[in-house]
Amino acid sequence: MAKITLSKLKHSYYPAPNGPDDYALKEIDLDWSDGGAYALLGPSGCGKSTLLNIISGLLAPSEGRILFDDKDVTGLPPNQRNIAQVFQFPVIYDTMSVFDNLAFPLRNRGVAEDHVKARVLEIAEMLEVTDMLTTRAANLSPDNKQKISMGRGLVRDDVNVVMFDEPLTVIDPHLKWKLRSKLKELHQKVRATMIYVTHDQTEALTFADQVVVMQEGEIVQIGTPVELFERPAHTFVGHFIGSPGMNVLPAEIRDGGAYFEGHPIAVEGAVKGGDGVAQIGVRPEFVKLGSYGMPATVRKVAEVGRHSVVDAVVGDTLIKAVTGSDVPGQGEQIHLSFAQEHTRVYRNGWLATERAGT
Amino acid sequence: MKTQNQKAWFFVLPVLLLVAFNALIPMMTVVNYSVQETFGNNVFFFEGLRWFEELLNSDRFHAALGRQFLFTGIILAIEVPLGIIIALSMPRQGIWVPVCLVTMALPMLIPWNVVGAMWNIFTLPEIGLLGYVMNHTLGIAYDMTQNPLAAWITIIVMDVWHWTSLVVLLSYAGLVSIPDAYYQAAKIDGASAWSVFRYIQLPKMKTVLTIAILLRFMDSFNIYTEPFVLTGGGPGNSTTLLSIDLVKIALGQFDLGPAAAMSLIYFAITLLVSWLFYTLMTKDDAK
Numbered sequence: 001m002a003k004i005t006l007s008k009l010k011h012s013y014y015p016a017p018n019g020p021d022d023y024a025l026k027e028i029d030l031d032w033s034d035g036g037a038y039a040l041l042g043p044s045g046c047g048k049s050t051l052l053n054i055i056s057g058l059l060a061p062s063e064g065r066i067l068f069d070d071k072d073v074t075g076l077p078p079n080q081r082n083i084a085q086v087f088q089f090p091v092i093y094d095t096m097s098v099f100d101n102l103a104f105p106l107r108n109r110g111v112a113e114d115h116v117k118a119r120v121l122e123i124a125e126m127l128e129v130t131d132m133l134t135t136r137a138a139n140l141s142p143d144n145k146q147k148i149s150m151g152r153g154l155v156r157d158d159v160n161v162v163m164f165d166e167p168l169t170v171i172d173p174h175l176k177w178k179l180r181s182k183l184k185e186l187h188q189k190v191r192a193t194m195i196y197v198t199h200d201q202t203e204a205l206t207f208a209d210q211v212v213v214m215q216e217g218e219i220v221q222i223g224t225p226v227e228l229f230e231r232p233a234h235t236f237v238g239h240f241i242g243s244p245g246m247n248v249l250p251a252e253i254r255d256g257g258a259y260f261e262g263h264p265i266a267v268e269g270a271v272k273g274g275d276g277v278a279q280i281g282v283r284p285e286f287v288k289l290g291s292y293g294m295p296a297t298v299r300k301v302a303e304v305g306r307h308s309v310v311d312a313v314v315g316d317t318l319i320k321a322v323t324g325s326d327v328p329g330q331g332e333q334i335h336l337s338f339a340q341e342h343t344r345v346y347r348n349g350w351l352a353t354e355r356a357g358t
Numbered sequence: 359m360k361t362q363n364q365k366a367w368f369f370v371l372p373v374l375l376l377v378a379f380n381a382l383i384p385m386m387t388v389v390n391y392s393v394q395e396t397f398g399n400n401v402f403f404f405e406g407l408r409w410f411e412e413l414l415n416s417d418r419f420h421a422a423l424g425r426q427f428l429f430t431g432i433i434l435a436i437e438v439p440l441g442i443i444i445a446l447s448m449p450r451q452g453i454w455v456p457v458c459l460v461t462m463a464l465p466m467l468i469p470w471n472v473v474g475a476m477w478n479i480f481t482l483p484e485i486g487l488l489g490y491v492m493n494h495t496l497g498i499a500y501d502m503t504q505n506p507l508a509a510w511i512t513i514i515v516m517d518v519w520h521w522t523s524l525v526v527l528l529s530y531a532g533l534v535s536i537p538d539a540y541y542q543a544a545k546i547d548g549a550s551a552w553s554v555f556r557y558i559q560l561p562k563m564k565t566v567l568t569i570a571i572l573l574r575f576m577d578s579f580n581i582y583t584e585p586f587v588l589t590g591g592g593p594g595n596s597t598t599l600l601s602i603d604l605v606k607i608a609l610g611q612f613d614l615g616p617a618a619a620m621s622l623i624y625f626a627i628t629l630l631v632s633w634l635f636y637t638l639m640t641k642d643d644a645k
Contacts, residue, residue: 058542079548087539093557104557108548152547 002069002160004032004055004193009064011050017062024050026217028064030162032195037187039208040197043240047217048197052163055195056085061266068160084153084162088169089136090145094138098129101137101149109156123155126186143175150183156188161193168203180206196272205229229283230342235349238281244309244320251280253343258345261315265293266340269354272347279346284309286342287321289328293337298328312336391618398612410620419529419620421595423605423627430578430598433517437574438567440518441525445533446559448526459530459596462523475585477516502589506596513585513597521574532563568639572632579628600624 011025020026024047032038040048050083053059055066058227065074073081084105085237093101111119127147132140137148155196164183165270168176169175187194196207201231204211205225213220213228213236223232232238238246251260253275258265260280267280289310292318296312296319303309308319312334319336392409394402396491413419448458448571468476483501492500502509536558582601585591591598591606598606604624608617 053542056542057544058545078542078545083546085546087541087543089537091539091543094561095557104549105547108550108553149543152543269481 002032002193004028004161005067005070006051006055007067008067009051009054009061009066011047011054011063011096012062013327015353020270023062024299025054025297028219028221030212030219032193034069034193034195035042036193037184037207038193038195039204039211040195040214041199041211041240042214043199046214048199048214049165051214052085052165052195052197055161057081057082057320058085066120067337081250082155082156082160084159085273086146086153086162086164086167088166090142090149090170092137092140092145092148094136096137096228097133098124098135098137098140098148099133099149102133105156107151113206119320120157122222124198126154126189127151127182134285143179146171146179147182150186153193154186159192161195164194164196164214165197166199166200167196168198168200171267176203179258181209193357201243213240215240225293231344231351231355232281233351235279235281235346242283242285244284245337246281246283247319248283248346249280249317249319251278252276253278253345261294261317263314265338265343267343267345270320270355271345272352276347278352279349280343282338282343282344284320286339288339289321289323289326290337291335293335296334296336298332298334301327301330303327371622388618390623391614392622393615395615405615409616410623413616413619413623420602421505423599425596425598426579426600426624428574429513429517429581432514433521433578434571435515436518437522437525438571441522441570442529442563442567444522444526445529446555448530450534454581459527462526464523465520466523468520469582471587473516473520474584477512478588479585481512502593504593506593509589509593509597513588516584517578517581524573525567525570528566529563532566533559536562564639568636573638575635576628576632579631 006028009028009030010023011026012023014022017023026047028051040051042048050059054061057073057076065072067073068081077084084147092106096104099120102123103116106116110125115227120133121130124133127150129144129147129151132144138220140148150162150164150167151160168179169335171179182201183194183196187207194207196204198204205228209224210222211225211228214232215234215236221228221237223231223233228237228241232241232246235246236249238248249260251261251265252269253256253259253273255275258267258269258271258278258280265280267312271278288311294314296314298312299318300311301308302311307322307324308327310323310328312319312321314336321336391408395405396402407427444462449455465473478486481489481500483493489500492498499505500508502512520621540558540562541554544558545606549557580601581599585597585599586602586605589597591602601624604617604620607613607620613636
C-alpha cells in the first residue's frame with residue numbers, strides 16, 4: 001500500500017504534439033493518500049483511462065513523474081509496480097479453475113504454495129466464491145468472472161493500489177448494485193488504495209471518499225461526493241453530477257450584483273472579477289416554486305419516482321426545478337426563487353463567488 | 359392451438375435432392391459394387407462381404423494405410439506447430455499485415471496438380487533449381503525418383519509449403535480476436551511469455567485450431583493429386599498413399615468390387631478419426 005503522487009504528468013498519443021489539443025492529459029498534479037477510495041469520473045474520452053494506464057505502467061507518460069511512496073516508478077513496467085487492475089471486460093484464464101486463477105499472480109511471483117492456498121481461501125471467502133473454487137473459470141457467469149478478476153487483484157498482500165477501469169460495464173443492472181457494495185466492503189476490509197474509473201456518477205459517488213472529476217484531459221474538481229454536489233467548482237461538474245444537472249443560466253454582473261433576465265438574483269457571496277457577462281448556477285433541488293419570485297411558465301412536468309421535475313420558462317430560458325409537493329400543471333403560471341446559499345456565479349465555466357460567510 | 363402444416367418439407371426438399379444426387383445415390387452405387395464381382399459386359403456376381411474380408415487381411419492395404427497415417431501424422435506434427443509459430447510472429451497491425459496475409463494465402467491459391475508439377479520440375483536433378491543445387495553445388499545425392507527417403511521428404515516439404523498457410527491464417531484470426539486487456543492483465547499478474555501462450559493465446563485459438571487440424575487431417579488423409587503428379591506413388595510403392603492405391607485398383611486393375619470395398623473402409627476411417635478428434639476437442643466446452 002502506498003501514497004501515490006502524480007507530478008506534472010502530461011501525455012500525448014502523438015509523437016510530436018503541438019499545442020494543448022494534442023494532449024490526452026494536459027497537466028495533472030495529484031496526491032492520493034494511502035488506503036483511500038478514489039473515483040475518477042468523467043465522460044468518455046476525457047483521459048481517465050489514459051491516466052489509469054499511466055499509473056499501472058501500461059503506458060509511459062510523455063512528461064512528468066509518478067511516485068509511489070516518494071519512490072519514482074515512472075520507468076518501471078507493470079509487474080514491478082505491485083499494482084492490480086480490473087478491466088472493463090472480465091479477464092479470466094479460461095482453462096484454469098477459479099482457484100488457479102486466483103493463485104496465478106502469486107505463483108508467478110514464486111510465493112510458497114501453502115501461503116498461496118491460505119491467501120486464495122481468504123480472498124475467496126471475502127468474495128463469496130468459496131463454493132466455486134474447483135469450477136472451470138470459463139463456465140462462470142459474467143458477474144462471477146468479474147469477481148474473480150477483482151480477486152486476482154486483491155490476492156497479493158503487497159499490492160500498492162488496485163485500479164478498476166469501469167468494471168461494472170458488462171454486469172446486469174441488478175447485480176451491479178450488489179458488486180458495488182461488495183467493492184466498498186472489500187475496501188474497508190483490505191484498506192488498499194483503490195482507484196475507480198467510471199463515467200457513471202452513481203458508481204463514483206457510492207464507491208469513493210474522494211471523487212476526481214475530469215474533462216478533456218484536465219482535472220476539474222476534487223472533492224467528496226457532497227462537495228461535488230453542493231458546490232461544483234465548474235459548470236461541467238454541475239452538469240455532469242446530479243440528475244437532472246445544475247441549471248446554468250446566462251447572467252450579467254452589474255455593480256457586484258447578479259442579474260438574470262433582468263431580475264436581481266441573490267448569490268452565496270461576493271462576486272469575483274468585476275462586472276460583465278457570467279452564468280448563474282443553481283441546482284434544480286434548490287429552485288423553489290411558490291407565490292413569490294420570478295414569474296415563469298410551466299412547459300413540462302416529469303414524474304421521477306418520489307419527486308417531479310418541472311421544466312419552467314423564464315423569458316427565453318429553461319429552468320429545471322425538483323419539487324416533492326404541489327406539482328403545478330402544464331402551462332400554469334408560477335413563480336420561481338433560488339435558495340441564496342446554493343446559488344453561485346460562474347465565469348468561463350469556473351466558480352466566481354466567495355463561499356457564504358467569507 | 360398450434361396450427362400444423364407440412365409446408366416445412368417443401369423448403370427442405372431442395373437440400374434433400376441435392377444431398378441425394380450429390381452424396382447418397384453415388385455412395386449407394388459404391389455400396390452396390392462393393393458386394394459384387396464383375397468381369398465387364400455389365401455382368402455382376404454377388405460376393406457378399408468377401409472383398410471386405412480380403413482387403414482387411416491384405417498386406418498391400420495395411421502397407422498403404424500405414425503410409426497414409428505416417429504421412430498425415432508427419433505433416434500435422436510439422437504444420438500445426440509451425441503454423442502457430444508463424445501466426446504468433448506476424449504483426450498485429452500496420453502496413454505489413456496485408457502483405458503477410460497475401461503472402462501466406464498465395465500457396466493455397468495454386469491448383470493442386472500445378473503444385474505437384476512445380477515441385478516435380480523444381481526437384482529434377484539436372485534442370486530443377488533444388489535438384490541441381492543439391493546434387494551439383496552441395497554434393498548431396500538427391501533424386502526422389504530413385505530414393506524413397508528423398509521422395510518422402512519431398513512430398514512432406516511440398517505439403518508443408520502448400521498448406522501451413524491454412525493453419526497460419528486460422529490461428530492468426532484466433533490471435534487477433536484476443537482483446538488487449540488480456541495481455542495487460544497478464545503483464546500485471548507477472549505472467550511469463552510461455553504462460554501468456556499457454557493460458558491466453560492457446561485457449562483462445564482452440565476453436566480455430568480444432569477446425570484447422572480437422573481440415574488438414576481430412577485433406578492430407580485424402581490427398582491424391584499432388585503426390586500422384588510428383589512421384590506417381592514411387593519409387594516402387596514407397597509413396598503409394600491410400601488414394602493412389604485405390605485408383606490403381608479401381609482404374610489400373612479395374613477391380614471395381616475390391617476398390618468399392620476399399621472406398622467404404624477409407625471413408626469410414628476418415629469419418630471415425632474426424633469424429634473422435636472433434637468429440638475429444640469439444641468435450642470440455644460442454645461441461
